[in-house]
Amino acid sequence: MTLLMIPQVITTLTSLVGVSTPMNSYKSLQEAFYYLEHGINLYDGGVVHHTPILVVVMSFFNDWFPLPMSVLYVGVDLWICSRLVAINRWYNEHQTKRLGRKVIGASDSVIVGFYMLNPLLVLTTLSQSTLVFGMLFVVESISQIVLEHNLYRGMMSLALASYLTLSPLYLLVPVLTLAHAILKMSWQEVYVVGSGIFVGSLMLLIMASFAMTSSFQFVYACYGTALMFDKITPNLGLWWYLFTEMFEYFTPFYKGLFNIYGGIFIIPITMRFWEVSTESTQSEVIETDDKSEVVNKSNKSVEEKSPKSSLVAIGDSFLAVVLSYFWLSFTKSYPSYGDLAFGLSFLPIFSSTILPYCRYSIITALILLGSLLLGPIFYYSWIVLGSGNSNFFYSITLFYGGVHIAIIMDLIWAKLSYDYQGKNRGNSSLTQI
DSSP: OTGGGOHHHHHHHHTOTTTOOTTTOHHHHHHHHHHHHTTOOTTTTSOOOSOHHHHHHHHHHHTTTTHHHHHHHHHHHHHHHHHHHHHHHHHHHHHHHHHTSOOOOOOHHHHHHHHHTOHHHHHHHHTTOTHHHHHHHHHHHHHHHHTSOOHHHHHHHHHHHHHHHSGGGGGHHHHHHHHHHHSOOOHIIIIIIHHHHHHHHHHHHHHHHHHHHSSSHHHIIIIIHHHHTOSOOOOSSSHHHHHHHSOGGGHHHHHHHHHHHHHHTHHHHHHHTOOEEEEOOSEEEEEOSSOEEEEETTOOOOOSSOOBOOEEEEOOHHHHHHHHHHHHHHHOSSOOHHHHHHHHTTGGGGTTTTGGGOSOHHHHHHHHHHHHHHHHHHHHIIIIIOSSOHHHHHHHHHHHHHHHHHHHHHHHHHHHHHHHHHHTTTSOOOOOO
């Protein structure tokens, strides 16, 4: 909190392209405060890309800068951390019920340490990026469904996250699927009513913003800029270099293609990890006094004990939500370190189920470390020293994007191996080609 109260720290961090983007910059938010104070339209000049409600709410904290603002960001971090701890406990209990055996996952201290001590998240908080508020409502949406079993508040939280940062809009499909797997509700109520609450809440927020600004100009400033990539500034994403080098004639086509590409893979990820539980039909485990005897179902001669069927848990809707978030972090037009770091904070939750089957964790970690070390160096060589060029920085952003793909592929492979081992009782294993 002490560092959050030093203006020089915030000013320095907001100038780092990996930490701050035009869509979540605190410097841009400060500009919005000035416009609001002097009665200027927030979206004149094309500098402010924050939603009107966020600007107005944050302005109350800004009046007593820096203490209330620092307390706010620390409080948001603690809130997110507490929700991750609760989700971890729920996941272990949920998997215990699905598998019929005790699942002991990561401890609370591991979850807290993995989030609070993550340097990328520390930088995001110190820069006072507004990304943290989108992260807050994403994790709140998940927790409302899995902890409180409240679909309505979950959808309203997701609508708030989408209103603030847009990209959580694509999480609607996997989050609804998670609700269908967890809540004892009909599919009509989950998908139809849930979607209606989400759309209604989002429309209500947009209309409230219109009432505050007397214009729909904020819609393009906050969402159109991200979709159309109007500000071609260097960042950690894959968009800026392509549209810098591309002929202007082809730009509209590829902007549409990139937006479709960013959302279309959410559906197959969700469908592949649709959560179901089935009873094993290959064999049954009969517990005797001193050992467990495995017999075929067709063998009716063993009648000492009543058979106990074993559960095979197929799919994982919560994993689908996490994978979808990693994909959105990879395909965003204005990504930052905080996007990836927030996704990484979910990984310890799978420590006793999926992570043991991951094969390239060390390689992925080394690639991430290399991209984090070389990214600022290449950017400084290009922009400040002039001894490099844009190819230097873009090459390292490709490595950074490759980290997302490596994580997604490794988690998918690990889950498939985990399911295969469960169905075959560990008697065989998959071979990756």
